[in-house]
Amino acid sequence: xxxxxxxxxxxxxxxxxxxxxxxxxxxxxxxxxxxxxxxxxxxxxxxxxxxxxxxxxxxxxxxxxxxxxxxxxxxxxxxxxxxxxxxxxxxxxxxxxxxxxxxxxxxxxxxxxxxxxxxxxxxxxxxxxxxxxxxxxxxxxxxxxxxxxxxxxxxxxxxxxxxxxxxxxxxxxxxxxxxxxxxxxxxxxxxxxxxxxxxxxxxxxxxxxxxxxxxxxxxxxxxxxxxxxxxxxxxxxxxxxxxxxxxxxxxxxxxxxxxxxxxxxxxxxxxxxxxxxxxxxxxxxxxxxxxxxxxxxxxxxxxxxxxxxxxxxxxxxxxxxxxxxxxxxxxxxxxxxxxxxxxxxxxxxxxxxxxxxxxxxxxxxxxxxxxxxxxxxxxxxxxxxxxxxxxxxxxxxxxxxxxxxxxxxxxxxxxxxxxxxxxxxxxxxxxxxxxxxxxxxxxxxxxxxxxxxxxxxxxxxxxxxxxxxxxxxxxxxxxxxxxxxxxxxxxxxxxxxxxxxxxxxxxxxxxxxxxxxxxxxxxxxxxxxxxxxxxxxxxxxxxxxxxxxxxxxxxxxxxxxxxx
Numbered sequence: 001x002x003x004x005x006x007x008x009x010x011x012x013x014x015x016x017x018x019x020x021x022x023x024x025x026x027x028x029x030x031x032x033x034x035x036x037x038x039x040x041x042x043x044x045x046x047x048x049x050x051x052x053x054x055x056x057x058x059x060x061x062x063x064x065x066x067x068x069x070x071x072x073x074x075x076x077x078x079x080x081x082x083x084x085x086x087x088x089x090x091x092x093x094x095x096x097x098x099x100x101x102x103x104x105x106x107x108x109x110x111x112x113x114x115x116x117x118x119x120x121x122x123x124x125x126x127x128x129x130x131x132x133x134x135x136x137x138x139x140x141x142x143x144x145x146x147x148x149x150x151x152x153x154x155x156x157x158x159x160x161x162x163x164x165x166x167x168x169x170x171x172x173x174x175x176x177x178x179x180x181x182x183x184x185x186x187x188x189x190x191x192x193x194x195x196x197x198x199x200x201x202x203x204x205x206x207x208x209x210x211x212x213x214x215x216x217x218x219x220x221x222x223x224x225x226x227x228x229x230x231x232x233x234x235x236x237x238x239x240x241x242x243x244x245x246x247x248x249x250x251x252x253x254x255x256x257x258x259x260x261x262x263x264x265x266x267x268x269x270x271x272x273x274x275x276x277x278x279x280x281x282x283x284x285x286x287x288x289x290x291x292x293x294x295x296x297x298x299x300x301x302x303x304x305x306x307x308x309x310x311x312x313x314x315x316x317x318x319x320x321x322x323x324x325x326x327x328x329x330x331x332x333x334x335x336x337x338x339x340x341x342x343x344x345x346x347x348x349x350x351x352x353x354x355x356x357x358x359x360x361x362x363x364x365x366x367x368x369x370x371x372x373x374x375x376x377x378x379x380x381x382x383x384x385x386x387x388x389x390x391x392x393x394x395x396x397x398x399x400x401x402x403x404x405x406x407x408x409x410x411x412x413x414x415x416x417x418x419x420x421x422x423x424x425x426x427x428x429x430x431x432x433x434x435x436x437x438x439x440x441x442x443x444x445x446x447x448x449x450x451x452x453x454x455x456x457x458x459x460x461x462x463x464x465x466x467x468x469x470x471x472x473x474x475x476x477x478x479x480x481x482x483x484x485x486x487x488x489x490x491x492x493x494x495x496x497x498x499x500x501x502x503x504x505x506x507x508x509x510x511x512x513x514x515x516x517x518x519x520x521x522x523x524x525x526x527x528x529x530x531x532x533x534x535x536x537x538x539x540x541x542x543x544x545x546x547x548x549x550x551x552x553x554x555x556x557x558x559x560x561x562x563x564x
Contacts, residue, residue, distance in 0.1 A: 007033040007256070008559075010278050010293040012263045012308065014038075015115025016541050017528045017548045018299035019245030020158070024552035025297075026254035030559075033291055034255060035280060037262040037300075038112040041088075043242035047232025049084040057083050077493070078108045080119055080230035088112050088119055088230075098438050098450035105451035106492035107303060113259050114241040115301070116495065119230045122210045122238050122358065123385070124164055125538035126155050126175040130370055135534050138379050141331065141429035142504040144533045145514030148175065154546035162239040162545070163217045165359075166209030173381075174364040174538070180214045182207045186353040188345050188388045188417045189361050192477045199476040200366075208362045208385065211239035211541075220244070225355025238358065260284050264446055265312040266296065268321055268521060274564075275321075275524045281444050295523045295555050295564060299548065302332075302529030303435055306500030307449050309511075309526075310437050322501065322511050322518040332433045332451075333498040333535040336382070336425035336459040338489030341470040343479035345388070345417040352390060361386035363421075363473075365537055367465065378461040382425035382537045384470065391415035419479060423466035424494065426537040428458055435500060453491050463488055496540050498532035516551040523564040525551050 008030035011021045022034045040046075054060040061083040068076040075081055075089040090111040099105050110116050129148040135141035152175070159178040167182040185193065185207055193205035213222045213236075220236035220243060229238055236243035249255040260283045267277035267290070277290045298305040306329055312321035320328045363384035368374050427433075433454065437447040455463075467486050474482050504510025507519035516531050518524040527548040529540060536543075558564045 007031050007291065007293040009033070009295045009297065009555075010035065010291055011297045011299055012278065013115060013298070013300035013304070013528065014113050014241055014246065014257070015110075015299065015301065016117045016120070016241070017544050018115070018297070019117065019241030019249070020545050020548040021297040021299050021527060021552055022249040022255055023245040024549050025556065026249040026252040028552070028556045029254065030556065031254050032249070032256065033293065034249075034257045035261045035263055035278065035291070036113045036115075036257070036259045037283060038110060038115070038259060040257075040259040041112045041114055041118070041232075041242065043236070043247070044234040046242070047234060048087070050228060050231045050234060051226070052084060074106055075108060077106055078119075078495070079121075084228065085119060085230050095442060097448050098440070100450065100452060103452055103454055104490045105453055106490050107449075107451065108492065108495050109301070109304075113257070114246070117240040118232060118242065120495075120541065121539070122212055122229075123208055123362070123539040124159070124162075124211050124542035125209055126177055127151075127536050127538065127543050128173050128175050130173050131534060131536040134380060135429070140379065141534055142502060142506070142509050145503055145505045150514070151543070151546050151550060154550040155542065157549055158542065158545045162211045162244060163213040163220070164209055164211055165214040167206050169204055169206050169364070171204060171364055173369055177209070179209070183210075183214060183357055183359045185361070186388060187351050188348050188419065189386075191345070191348070192361070192386070192388065192419065195477045196363075196473050200473070203363065203366045205361055205363050208359045210359050212358050213237045223358065225357055227356030229358045262444060262446070263300065263308055264288075264444070265308060266321055266524070268312065268314060268317065270314070270316045273521060275521050281446075283444070286444065294559060295525070297548075297552070297555075298524070298526040298530070299528045302497035302500055302532075303449060305526055305528055305530045306435055307437070309501060310435075311447055322520045322524060324520050325507060325509050325511060327431075327502060327509060328511055329436055329500055330431050330434045331429040331499040331502050331533075332435060332453050333427045333429055333532070334453065334491050335494040335496045335535065335537065336427055336455055336463055336488055337423060337494045338487065339425075339463045339466045339470075339485060340384070340420065340422040341467070341474055341482055341484045342418065342420045343474045343482040345419050345478065346480050347478070348417045350413060351417070361388070376465065378458050378465065379428065380426040380458075380462070380537070382423045382462060382466055384421050384423055386419065386421050388417060388419045391418050419474065419477075421470040421474065423463070423470065424496075424537050424539075425459060425462045425466060426535050427455065429499060429502070429534060430456065433499075451492075455488060455491060459488075496535070497529040498535040498540065499530065501526045501530040502533045503531050504533060515554040516547055517554070522558070525555055527551050
């Protein structure tokens with residue numbers, strides 16, 4: 001193994017958190033090496049299928065069953081996966097992981113610079129003290145070492161940079177932020193909002209808060225509702241590492257980006273209690289190399305970062321690095337989702353909308369709120385995301401009456417409106433929801449990750465409430481043809497990943513302190529989903545970014561003070 005030059009900081013992973021770590025550290029004057037296991041994708045020029053029409057795609061971009069079954073058995077289940085985005089996702093055959101019998105888990109992974117920031121849903125919501133205080137109050141999990149006041153300024157810092165369109169609602173359980181003008185609701189959404197809020201005054205239906213510009217920001221243009229967001233956005237309207245954080249880091253002259261670089265493990269000096277090196281495998285050649293730095297940020301995604309730590313074993317750390325508490329790999333959480341209902345909304349035939357808005361409705365948590373005397377049989381809560389759109393004629397042409405000219409004329413009209421309510425429920429932290437290393441290795445000799453994650457009785461009871469309330473709200477909205485969806489998605493499908501190296505006040509029961517700093521290695525920071533002590537019910541990416549920016553500022557201060 002060869003050894004390369006010294007850097008001030010090494011960041012592992014170039015996605016949502018890795019990009020932020022690189023930006024913040026380079027802007028504070030540090031020389032940063034950014035390691036990414038995937039291939040390089042350049043902003044604009046790398047979006048090769050961005051506006052490719054179906055007739056230019058093989059088989060018009062239709063499902064390639066043999067290819068998907070062989071190479072993308074898991075990834076092909078992800079929303080937005082298809083011919084136009086396939087090149088962003090990882091090859092499951094070449095990069096396997098283990099799902100024990102009876103414990104299926106969808107681990108959705110990309111294999112490119114920018115990571116899942118290229119294909120994410122872009123919903124961004126703040127955690128509240130309802131979330132940060134929940135573990136302590138109800139006894140599930142370890143108490144968060146921070147509260148909302150600690151992270152609120154960093155939420156604002158991130159929101160101003162990435163650009164968030166949304167509407168202030170004044171809700172304690174969903175704190176407002178720094179918003180660009182909200183996107184407009186369509187006619188059916190307006191009706192749904194009015195009817196639901198009339199019957200349930202304590203509930204709020206709002207437009208989603210998304211990291212998509214409605215006004216220009218710097219050299220990024222506002223969204224023009226063209227539609228194929230997951231293929232890449234040359235305008236830079238939606239936040240990604242390519243459009244935002246990596247250009248900012250590059251502009252400083254302090255960034256070295258190295259794609260095709262799989263981090264195998266970290267080296268640790270037991271006497272000095274410091275990470276001393278990062279072992280890297282070149283995914284093209286298989287060559288191994290070690291890089292050194294004064295500080296290391298793990299931002300590879302919750303499970304990938306946990307895998308690196310578990311594989312950083314030594315005589316002093318036989319169960320993985322930073323694991324003196326024995327909690328590494330444990331308390332894995334994912335959102336309980338997929339339960340809800342679909343329906344049609346009569347009375348809006350012939351109505352349509354402009355463009356392809358990259359957003360949905362959002363119905364914030366209304367269960368088990370602070371001060372509420374609840375008689376519910378479950379802990380924590382859930383929110384709803386909702387899609388509404390007229391069904392394309394190609395989906396219901398067989399039900400259109402008429403023949404000949406009359407039939408063809410009928411197909412010119414928009415179809416009936418469809419509405420889908422989907423719940424996102426908080427999963428409690430359980431010690432035996434975990435990931436561990438298998439003896440079997442991948443093609444590079446790295447032990448595969450084994451997932452032992454299931455939903456429990458609390459989540460099932462919550463799911464029953466999600467089902468009841470989704471049906472009742474659709475009835476209140478005047479919907480017809482209501483179709484309940486009682487079965488949750490396979491764990492992991494939400495791509496909202498939490499835990500594995502949780503934060504806490506006590507080193508005996510957590511991996512990280514309140515600054516995302518490892519208790520056992522002060523120059524090691526983990527700021528992706530692995531650090532989370534609970535999951536809330538809101539989409540997590542904004543919190544990941546805010547924690548990363550906050551940790552980067554703290555790390556630089558510690559470096560300057562000579563503490564690490």
